[in-house]
Amino acid sequence: MRLCFPGESCGLYRTLKFCRSPIDRVTVNFGQGVSITAIQLAMALASLGNEGVLMKPLLVKEIINQQGQIVKQFKPEAVRQVVSPATAHKMLAIMQTVTESGGTGTEAAPAGYSVAGKTGTAQKLIGGRYSHSKFNALFIGLVPAEKPVLAIVVLIDEPKGAIYGGVVAAPVFREIAARTMRFLGYYPKIEPVVNPLLATKIVECNLEVGKADTEPVNGPLTVMPDFQGQTIRQVLKSLHRSGLRCHIEGSGVAVSQQPEPGVPITPESICLIRFKPES
Missing domain, CATH: 3.40.710.10 (DD-peptidase/beta-lactamase superfamily)
Known part of the structure; x- marks a missing residue:
């Protein structure tokens, strides 16, 4: 064969x-x-x-x-x-x-x-x-x-x-x-080790960050996330871990996307995200 x-x-x-x-x-x-x-x-x-x-x-x-x-x-x-x-x-x-x-x-x-x-x-x-x-x-x-x-x-x-x-x-x-x-969306069966001395700082940082600094998607996506305002690096980091394929247009921060946020998707879906420089 x-x-x-x-x-x-x-x-x-x-x-x-x-x-x-x-x-x-x-x-x-x-x-x-x-x-x-x-x-x-x-x-x-x-x-x-x-x-x-x-x-x-x-x-x-x-x-x-x-x-x-x-x-x-x-x-x-x-x-x-x-x-x-x-x-x-x-x-x-x-x-x-x-x-x-x-x-x-x-x-x-x-x-x-x-x-x-x-x-x-x-x-x-x-x-x-x-x-x-x-x-x-x-x-x-x-x-x-x-x-x-x-x-x-x-x-x-x-x-x-x-x-x-x-x-x-x-x-x-x-x-x-x-x-x-x-x-592909299959993640290791191990528990993350967190230094207890840093746990408070991590929580504080998570409360302070804005939408553009959200953590990457941690598994296969079922609905389209809202990438509005995120940089190309932040978007690609999320998509890399989720398995979703994407076409990128422009540079700067995300201003529009297809499919729209909240639309049901599968790991085989393809999205289009357009970026424009921040004013």
Whole structure:
């Protein structure tokens, strides 16, 4: 299964039926003698988080015109059931131990999120032989482990110094997962630590600030906020955490917006906010 885009590699994967020699049947079990692309790896990974159902990959979700209207949408398409839901759940449970204490991918789990993942360190094929000095370091994972919403593949080509996926690729995965989950409106399950000595000052400051200094929206939006009088930075800070997409026109402070404040919206909604310099 591929995206069918120009220049895309098809990979090389042989089933046991086509592994003729005994050595091929041994090496294929630990990843040599086969080659798959990152998108193919992501597809296989995502199927475990999707009750064992393999999905056709999509590069484009929708096409939107200059007016913000959706011209065409591309819907998810199931390919087939590759493993049973029970097997998929068992694999997720096993892969979650990789990111827990004692696992090889402890650096991959962002604070407040669970991750089901797998590290990988692969020798590169150079001149028909597997190199002993050039590697691919990988970490693949699903987050959150209990009910995945993201499948992420991180591949570092020929890392310098450390070569292991759990050391090189896992920290990159952690940063991508943490920021993307927040962008999608899924926030870490941790309690914020507040210094009691500063609590009074924080309350006092919150009472004094005006509308333009309101805190950013802390989760998916259900109604359109009122951004009147806010700066571009304040608006973008709120929208970044809420997942709402927005077109910005002008500079200064917000003077108008579409949709209007209070209008019901979804995380897929697109808004237009116009700014003008303060007089």
